Amino acid sequence: MSTFAAVVLFVGVLAYAVLGGADFGAGFWDLTAGGAERGRRPRHLIDETLAPVWEANHVWLIFVLVMLWTAFPTAFAAIMTTLYVPLGLAALGIVLRGSGFAFRKVMVRTDQQRFTGAAFAASSVLTPFFLGTVAGGIASGRVPTGGNGDGLRSWVNPTSLLGGVLAVLTCAFVAAVFLTAEARRRDQADLERWFRHRALGAAVGTGAVALAGIAVLHADSPRLFDELLHRGLPLVIVSALSGLASVALIGRAAPRLLQALAVAAVAAIIAGWGVAQYPYLLGTHLTIADTAAPTPTLAALTVVAAVALALVVPSMGLLFVLSQRGQLQSH
Amino acid sequence: MPDLLHPVGGQLLAAAGDPSQLLPAREQMAFTLGFHIILVPFGVAFTFLMLIANWRGLRRGDGQALVLARRWSQVSAVLFAVGAVSGTVLSFELGLLWPRLMGRYGAAFGIPFAIEGLFFFLEAIFVAIYIYGWDRMRPWAHFWTGIPVPLTGIGGTLSVVAANGWMNQPAGFTLRDGEVVDVRPLGVIFNGAFWYEALHMLLAAYMIAGFTVAGVYAVGILRGRNDRRHRLGLAIPLTVAAIVTPVQIFVGDVAAREVYQNEPAKFAAIETVPTTSTHVPETLLGVYVDGTVRFGLDIPNGASLLSGFSPSTRIQGLDAIPPELRPPDHLITLVHWSFQIMVGIGFALLALSIWFAVAARRHRGVPTGRWFLRCTAVSGVAAIVALECGWIVTEVGRQPWTVVGYLLTRDAVTTSGNVWLFFAATLALYAAVTYGSFVALGLLRRRWRRADEEPGAEPDGDVPYGPSRARETAAAEPGR
Ligand code: HDD
Ligand code: HEM
Numbered sequence: 001m002s003t004f005a006a007v008v009l010f011v012g013v014l015a016y017a018v019l020g021g022a023d024f025g026a027g028f029w030d031l032t033a034g035g036a037e038r039g040r041r042p043r044h045l046i047d048e049t050l051a052p053v054w055e056a057n058h059v060w061l062i063f064v065l066v067m068l069w070t071a072f073p074t075a076f077a078a079i080m081t082t083l084y085v086p087l088g089l090a091a092l093g094i095v096l097r098g099s100g101f102a103f104r105k106v107m108v109r110t111d112q113q114r115f116t117g118a119a120f121a122a123s124s125v126l127t128p129f130f131l132g133t134v135a136g137g138i139a140s141g142r143v144p145t146g147g148n149g150d151g152l153r154s155w156v157n158p159t160s161l162l163g164g165v166l167a168v169l170t171c172a173f174v175a176a177v178f179l180t181a182e183a184r185r186r187d188q189a190d191l192e193r194w195f196r197h198r199a200l201g202a203a204v205g206t207g208a209v210a211l212a213g214i215a216v217l218h219a220d221s222p223r224l225f226d227e228l229l230h231r232g233l234p235l236v237i238v239s240a241l242s243g244l245a246s247v248a249l250i251g252r253a254a255p256r257l258l259q260a261l262a263v264a265a266v267a268a269i270i271a272g273w274g275v276a277q278y279p280y281l282l283g284t285h286l287t288i289a290d291t292a293a294p295t296p297t298l299a300a301l302t303v304v305a306a307v308a309l310a311l312v313v314p315s316m317g318l319l320f321v322l323s324q325r326g327q328l329q330s331h
Numbered sequence: 332m333p334d335l336l337h338p339v340g341g342q343l344l345a346a347a348g349d350p351s352q353l354l355p356a357r358e359q360m361a362f363t364l365g366f367h368i369i370l371v372p373f374g375v376a377f378t379f380l381m382l383i384a385n386w387r388g389l390r391r392g393d394g395q396a397l398v399l400a401r402r403w404s405q406v407s408a409v410l411f412a413v414g415a416v417s418g419t420v421l422s423f424e425l426g427l428l429w430p431r432l433m434g435r436y437g438a439a440f441g442i443p444f445a446i447e448g449l450f451f452f453l454e455a456i457f458v459a460i461y462i463y464g465w466d467r468m469r470p471w472a473h474f475w476t477g478i479p480v481p482l483t484g485i486g487g488t489l490s491v492v493a494a495n496g497w498m499n500q501p502a503g504f505t506l507r508d509g510e511v512v513d514v515r516p517l518g519v520i521f522n523g524a525f526w527y528e529a530l531h532m533l534l535a536a537y538m539i540a541g542f543t544v545a546g547v548y549a550v551g552i553l554r555g556r557n558d559r560r561h562r563l564g565l566a567i568p569l570t571v572a573a574i575v576t577p578v579q580i581f582v583g584d585v586a587a588r589e590v591y592q593n594e595p596a597k598f599a600a601i602e603t604v605p606t607t608s609t610h611v612p613e614t615l616l617g618v619y620v621d622g623t624v625r626f627g628l629d630i631p632n633g634a635s636l637l638s639g640f641s642p643s644t645r646i647q648g649l650d651a652i653p654p655e656l657r658p659p660d661h662l663i664t665l666v667h668w669s670f671q672i673m674v675g676i677g678f679a680l681l682a683l684s685i686w687f688a689v690a691a692r693r694h695r696g697v698p699t700g701r702w703f704l705r706c707t708a709v710s711g712v713a714a715i716v717a718l719e720c721g722w723i724v725t726e727v728g729r730q731p732w733t734v735v736g737y738l739l740t741r742d743a744v745t746t747s748g749n750v751w752l753f754f755a756a757t758l759a760l761y762a763a764v765t766y767g768s769f770v771a772l773g774l775l776r777r778r779w780r781r782a783d784e785e786p787g788a789e790p791d792g793d794v795p796y797g798p799s800r801a802r803e804t805a806a807a808e809p810g811r
């Protein structure tokens with residue numbers, strides 16, 4: 001039962017990493033799109049693709065938090081009392097990002113747009129970084145069972161920094177692939193080229209950091225390293241192959257296939273982390289079973305998850321289909 | 332009823348003094364909740380008004396109503412975003428500020444939140460489909476995509492408030508050695524405070540959305556823009572608010588009596604009752620100092636009559652609370668005043684509602700008397716003040732408990748980090764977001780006014796579903 005709840009929780013992490021990640025990454029490209037004139041068209045595409053979906057994508061984070069504190073309350077408290085710095089910064093970054101984005105849509109003067117746009121874009125980079133350091137802190141066992149761990153070293157350490165940088169890069173990668181596909185769907189060849197170059201750059205960057213990360217994990221989190229290369233190996237391979245395939249096919253493949261490959265690359269590596277970490281929720285000291293809530297709570301969560309599956313997944317599919325068909329657009 | 336003298340798990344720390352993080356954590360929680368709750372009515376109830384306008388527009392071929400619906404959907408897009416991100420901060424804060432609440436009771440307290448998450452999901456999805464679907468779907472299909480929004484808003488409100496009700500009247504779990512060992516999910520959700528709190532909050536949301544939106548159009552009419560659209564923009568929301576207000580007062584009255592029965596300490600603070608007695612007067616105004624009420628106006632037997640319909644109704648006083656669990660005097664006064672302001676505003680808004688009904692009947696149309704419009708203009712702010720006051724009654728009136736009888740607030744608070752810093756950053760950021768919201772809404776308004784003055788100048792001026800210029804404009808100059 002507790003394993004099942006952990007899987008549901010982890011599915012939320014995956015969905016947030018992929019869907020929320022694509023939104024964060026779009027902010028990264030927005031930030032680096034250049035001056036007002038040069039960046040106008042890419043920013044417009046980003047704006048149009050993001051506007052209808054970002055809020056729904058964002059709810060995955062709420063889902064993860066709620067699942068965590070209900071199904072694994074003590075682990076939640078331990079994480080919150082240890083990693084409060086990056087978590088607090090991420091929370092504020094989320095406010096800045098969401099409101100900056102919503103305001104920018106309304107603004108007309110360039111200077112106002114620039115200000116709100118900068119708020120949106122900068123926080124889109126910082127927030128995944130901080131969330132990545134949180135993942136690193138948990139994975140490398142720096143959150144003690146009782147909480148109140150070291151407020152600084154729990155997230156300023158090799159694994160955390162690796163997690164933060166990888167989070168920013170993978171977000172940028174997924175977003176660039178998604179936006180390439182979107183530009184192709186709209187027959188905007190120049191924008192397609194623009195994003196394709198960036199997708200390639202991000203892929204190379206992510207690959208390089210991931211390779212370097214092997215050494216970091218070996219030194220800093222030996223158990224995670226071992227399990228990644230044993231139990232997690234198939235997933236690591238799937239991730240690498242999908243990533244390579246998406247890069248190789250980026251100029252040719254159908255938009256949908258491209259998107260699927262990018263999703264698979266990110267989802268597989270995160271799933272690899274989950275598999276490597278099992279059966280522990282925190283590092284190598286607190287198991288999922290030990291921190292789980294009483295069975296009726298887990299059963300209630302299962303019911304909620306099943307209802308969510310039945311209602312949310314089709315609705316979300318409808319949203320994505322409508323927005324990809326250009327049925328949803330802002331004015 | 333738990334034993335108030337011997338809280339489970341938490342030690343009686345009265346002598347030890349409060350942990351230093353308690354003050355900033357409370358201020359931060361109160362501030363961010365107070366901020367979020369203002370946006371909630373716009374997600375829950377404003378969308379309902381929008382659908383009424385949409386329905387009317389389609390049903391009667393009323394282009395003006397459709398324009399209203401579309402503009403309202405643009406406003407709610409902005410407010411919904413701010414509501415969503417400020418709600419996310421709250422989720423983080425429950426862990427960052429109150430880890431010992433979540434760590435110990437998350438298994439019970441979390442269940443309503445999990446259900447809430449489900450509703451948020453659906454709400455966010457359908458809000459997006461509706462807001463961005465104008466012009467791109469067939470009119471009635473578009474209307475129907477909006478229907479889930481107010482429904483999920485209701486579901487979300489019921490489940491969050493269930494969590495709050497649980498803190499006031501905890502139920503549905505078994506403790507052993509300070510640990511939650513068994514949970515009865517339905518017992519948690521349908522706790523004693525659930526129905527009246529949830530209903531009261533829901534109605535408050537409809538009042539706030541109704542009076543606020545009506546107020547905006549009242550100002551417009553006062554400034555001379557007395558056209559059909561403004562009158563419609565006044566009439567739709569004000570009708571909804573006027574229907575809801577009397578029901579709200581009835582539910583509030585029920586709530587007060589429930590609190591009298593199940594949360595005597597809170598009730599004693601609401602009515603500032605120093606000593607347990609019968610024939611308790613209803614004290615208007617008044618300040619509670621050292622066990623007595625000063626500067627108050629007493630209505631003889633008032634409180635006893637209201638709570639038990641008889642002057643001999645016995646009301647538990649503040650003296651019945653052990654001194655170490657008695658909230659400080661200034662909090663008691665705060666609760667007392669908040670309650671009176673809420674009730675006062677409730678009756679004032681009832682008067683406005685009756686005025687509206689009577690005047691509308693007499694004029695056979697939307698009343699446009701200057702004093703009526705002026706009162707309507709401020710009614711939204713008044714309703715928001717009532718909402719904040721109500722929450723102060725509920726939350727401060729619960730002190731020193733976070734989970735009544737089980738967990739003291741000072742035992743729930745975090746011990747790590749520096750909450751003052753977090754609080755300062757939050758204040759600065761929220762100030763910027765508030766400013767940004769006003770700028771954004773002001774821009775929308777100015778754009779619409781220009782569109783009204785020279786029809787066709789702005790895409791938004793077009794009648795929705797009609798031949799829209801929006802697409803051509805967007806195609807001609809991509810980017811902004
Ligand atoms: C527009 C807003 C509004 C208006 C006009 C009123 N209230 Fe209210 N009240 C609220 C908005 C509110 C609320 C939504 O803010 C609260 C906070 C928690 C809750 O359940 O509703 C609340 C709480 C609240 C409580 C505390 C419940 C608890 O702690 O569990 C009581 C006893 C009342 N109200 C009673 C009244 C009465 C007798 C009113 C009659 C005029 C009234 N309220 C009008
Ligand atoms: C009476 C209290 C509350 C009510 C009625 C309420 C209702 C709502 C509603 C209707 C929304 C949708 C967004 C909007 O319309 O603006 C929302 C957003 C949110 N609320 Fe609250 N809320 C309350 C208190 C809280 C509390 C205490 C928390 C957390 C601990 C919370 C967490 C959230 C979150 C995470 C969101 C964002 C969901 C999204 O992304 O759409 N809310 N709330």
Ligand code: HEM
Pocket residue numbers: 357358360361364365368429432491492494495718719722723726727729730732733734740743
């Ligand atoms: C329904 C959801 C809500 C939940 C779960 C919730 C939860 C909490 C928690 C955990 C605290 C800190 C511990 C405590 O002081 O008891 C708190 C305090 C507080 N909350 Fe709420 N709250 C909710 C709704 C609201 C709303 C909508 C307001 C709006 C004004 C509000 C106002 C306050 C205030 C003023 C305090 C500080 C009380 C004090 O410390 O004196 N709450 N709440």
